Each structure stands twice: as C-alpha cells, then as structure tokens.
Amino acid sequence: MNTPVNLITGCLLLFVYSCQSPPLSEHTVKTTAQPRGSYVAEINEQTATLHDTASYTLTEWNGSNVTTPYGGLFRLRIPDRAQIILSAATRVSFPKLSGKMDQLTLKGEIFLTTTTPLQVNTGAASIAVPANTSVNIKAYEEDGAVEISPYNRNVAVTWNNQSGNITAGQHGVLKNSLLQQRHANRELIEGWRDGRFTEADPGELLREIARWYNVQLLINGPIPAMQLEGAMPRTAELTSLVKILQANSIPIHFDTTRQAIIVSQSMPVQADSSGQ
Structure with a gap:
C-alpha cells in the first residue's frame, strides 16, 4: 500500500x-455551463434556483421534466408523493400515465424517499419502489451499470425479461445483464450528498x-x-x-x-x- x-x-x-x-x-x-456546487435545475424548460438546503416543490408533477447541470445538486419535493435529491447531470421525468403506480424515468443519480409506490425506469432496468421507502439509484449511461441501494425496504428489479429483489441494506449492481449484491457501505453511497x-x-x-x-x-x-x-x-x-x-x-x-x-x-x- x-x-x-x-x-x-x-x-x-x-x-x-x-x-x-x-x-x-x-x-x-x-x-455544460453551470458552475459546480450550484443549486440550479431546468424544470419544464424554465430555470429554478435553490438556496442552501431548500427544496423545490413540484406541484404539477405529471408530465414534468427536471434536469440538473454538471456541477449541480437539486432537492425536489412532490407533495404527498416523494422527496428526491438529484445529483449532477441528472434528469428525471414523470410521464403522463394512468394506473395504480406513479412512474419516473431516470438518467443520472437520485436519492429517493417515497410515500407512495413508485416505478423507476432507467432504460436498462425497472425498479419497483414500495411506499415509505428510501433508496439511492445511480444510472448514468456512461457508467454502463445501474446501482440500487434500498435503505429500509426491499425493492424489485426487472431487466431483459429477468427479475430479482434487492434486500434493504444491500447494494445491488446490474451490469451486463447480471445482478449482484453486496453489503451496502452507506458512507460510500452517501458521499455525493455529503x-x-x-x-x-x-x-x-x-x-x-x-x-x-x-x-x-x-x-x-x-x-x-x-x-x-x-x-x-x-x-x-x-x-x-x-x-x-x-x-x-x-x-x-x-x-x-x-x-x-x-x-x-x-x-x-x-x-x-x-x-x-
């Protein structure tokens, strides 16, 4: 060493x-052009700015898009549904769909706390997040992997006609159509938020x-x-x-x-x- x-x-x-x-x-x-450490996002083609630990309340979530720049961090609150922290170069979209479960598409990394069931789609995988769950999901296309770390409840993952479950407290990595799990090191996972x-x-x-x-x-x-x-x-x-x-x-x-x-x-x- x-x-x-x-x-x-x-x-x-x-x-x-x-x-x-x-x-x-x-x-x-x-x-992109934003300076690092900025609390800025583009929400439905409009710029939104936060200060310190504030959160942006998204009241019209159905059909909305939220994008953070490189060097950015953003906190989003959806009343009665979820709180989401977005890392740099991240995009979340809420498609206009009807059904029992809300859906969210993700490119990038988020820490999600949801009070209702939520389906997170990354393109490479679909993650079923139950109500009252906190989970970190990382899905940058350039990384070639999807990383899922549920904190308090198990989550179900489907990909390429396959499925699996990630246990709370575990860190799941989906890469090359193979899902592997190991004990989650929260210090590593939480670093970007801290x-x-x-x-x-x-x-x-x-x-x-x-x-x-x-x-x-x-x-x-x-x-x-x-x-x-x-x-x-x-x-x-x-x-x-x-x-x-x-x-x-x-x-x-x-x-x-x-x-x-x-x-x-x-x-x-x-x-x-x-x-x-």
Whole structure:
C-alpha cells in the first residue's frame, strides 16, 4: 500500500492498493455551463434556483421534466408523493400515465424517499419502489451499470425479461445483464450528498469528478488497476485532486486550455504544468 498523501491537513487521506479491475476504454463526458456546487435545475424548460438546503416543490408533477447541470445538486419535493435529491447531470421525468403506480424515468443519480409506490425506469432496468421507502439509484449511461441501494425496504428489479429483489441494506449492481449484491457501505453511497468523493473505483471516481467540476474526461487506454480508500472533499480545487491522483501513479493530467482531465499511459505522471 502506498504512503497516504495528505492534500488538506485533517481533511483528506487517500490510500491506494492493487486489485483486479477491467481496463477503461476511451471515454468522453461532455460539459455544460453551470458552475459546480450550484443549486440550479431546468424544470419544464424554465430555470429554478435553490438556496442552501431548500427544496423545490413540484406541484404539477405529471408530465414534468427536471434536469440538473454538471456541477449541480437539486432537492425536489412532490407533495404527498416523494422527496428526491438529484445529483449532477441528472434528469428525471414523470410521464403522463394512468394506473395504480406513479412512474419516473431516470438518467443520472437520485436519492429517493417515497410515500407512495413508485416505478423507476432507467432504460436498462425497472425498479419497483414500495411506499415509505428510501433508496439511492445511480444510472448514468456512461457508467454502463445501474446501482440500487434500498435503505429500509426491499425493492424489485426487472431487466431483459429477468427479475430479482434487492434486500434493504444491500447494494445491488446490474451490469451486463447480471445482478449482484453486496453489503451496502452507506458512507460510500452517501458521499455525493455529503460533499465528498468516496468512489473506490478509479474510473468511477474520475467520471464523478468530471461531472462535478464541469470538465471533459478523456480516457485513452487502460489505467492502473487499483482500489481507493478514504474521501476527498468536493470543495477542493480540481488541480489539487489531480495532483494527489498523480502522486498515486494514476497517469492523469488537467489540460486547462481544453478544460479536460486526460488519462493516458503515454504521458508521464507529473504535477500539472499549468501551475493552477
């Protein structure tokens, strides 16, 4: 295990150790114009802004669309139905459907607390969330997986004519038509809501950093197979996070001209030459 690197005294320790993980292929995350940390969303083509811990009340939910930008976070309240926290680059839609169960389509990540039964559709899977349930659902298309973490009640999942149940307290990952479960580490799952980067997989961490800091992510070829431990604050400067990843042998560089994080084995691992 490498020696811990202290980026901000008393705030950040990052540990790295080897593990087996698949290589990452070339990948791009596009940008938008909103600054990181903004409480802004587009609701039915209208901009809505929140302050601090406030929530936006969505009274006309049927047929509505809510989208957060890169670097954004948004809290949504639907009276008598649900409360939803939306992560960066997330879109939720409420189709005009009739029936016993409300439906929601998701691209991105949400923490959902519902008082009525709710069907969440991600395209890759359909999740039946019972009434009075809290669940974290992550379904970014670029991740190639759907992650489901119910807190207090079991949820049912269907995909490709298959079905399964995820037990409360477990973390389910649906990838390549295979649903796997393990004990949920809530500290990791809740990091995005608490202002921390807690992703253990370096590829997942880099995608999350790109979404939060509103930059492109360019991955060309594999990166070192490793596992990360610890947490990094989302209030840190991007260049500081890049330097700590460089110090742990991740071949990463921040190109200030292109506003892009570049990962490539062909470049030397060194401090950012921009000095920013």
